Amino acid sequence: MKREFLSVFAVVLSLTLMSATLSAHHSFAAQYDVNKPVKIEGTVTKVEWMSPHVYFYLDVESEGRVVNYGVENGAPTRLYRQGWQPDTLKAGDIVTVAGSLARDGSSLVNASTVTMNGRRLFAGSSNPEDQGN
């Protein structure tokens, strides 16, 4: 039953695009730099299905070392209403994230898109330029 949510992501995404909104609890621009776009692929190490943002963490290998990125998404209830379940992402899953890096140099990313097994998941980004993704 839970996997049925994944099968309707295309429909959900189209609806999402029509009702694009922003809802972060903080200013996107104060934390993230839209001029620092990043695309990373890695292995999920932990998922925090909690308010105000769903966070998951991603081990990304680059040039022989592994960096653990924290990936910020929308609030749990927003993601849930767009088809996510708390276990949609699990430790060990391989995902690709596109988004913006944190201004303060920390390994945090505000997700614009999250892609798993070729499917694009709703990320609930707070980036004004990514509404609806």
Added chain:
Amino acid sequence: MRSSLVLSMAAAVLLMSITPTTGMAQAGTASDISGLWVGAGSAGNTPNLERLPGELPFTDYGLERYLNFDHALNNGARCLPLGPTRTWQVNYPFRIVQTPELVMIVYELRRTFRIIYTDGREHPDIIFDYPEWMGHSVGVYEDGTLVFETVGINPRTDIDNAGHEHSGQLRLVERIRKTEQGTLDWAVTIEDPEFYTEPFTLRKTFDPVENDRVMDYTCMENEKDVGHLVPGVAVGPQ
């Protein structure tokens, strides 16, 4: 500019249709506005985009505050209640519960609520000395519209996500009515002589929600962003 002029005129017409609320005691027949509702969110702008940032009737002081508003230092990021107008701006559902004595609005976002007393009471004498994060509200029904006044609003809240602030003198007159189409119309007239030279009105429409509920959004559950906000980079109009 042309569109903003048209919208400003629309706002002015709406403003003229709103009766000052000093006489809240005369109650009419209650209309059913109960249920679960949700509206589209809006980013930095005022809730209905009728007035864009910078177009509001600022006082000199209000404009200075707006141009220097640092979004990294905003109380909203610290999981505090967003206040009675900004809370309408977001796209999380809320439930309206009506009794003969009051109307309660239960917001999913931050699990906040407002109580609008419709039993004829007045605002408490202490409300300006001890303001509340969502203010104190009293109201009546006028021709099927819930009209209510809110004062005593904690000045640590903002009018919207864009950085429009207010003082302790903020007074809101809100009107909520159910339309023939089954949607919910909300309008607020904002009055604050310290920040704005004249009252102005914002409005928004909400849709009924079925097969859903007010879910959990407890902001402090896992807040970890405040320490990463960088002051000085997101200042003024965004």
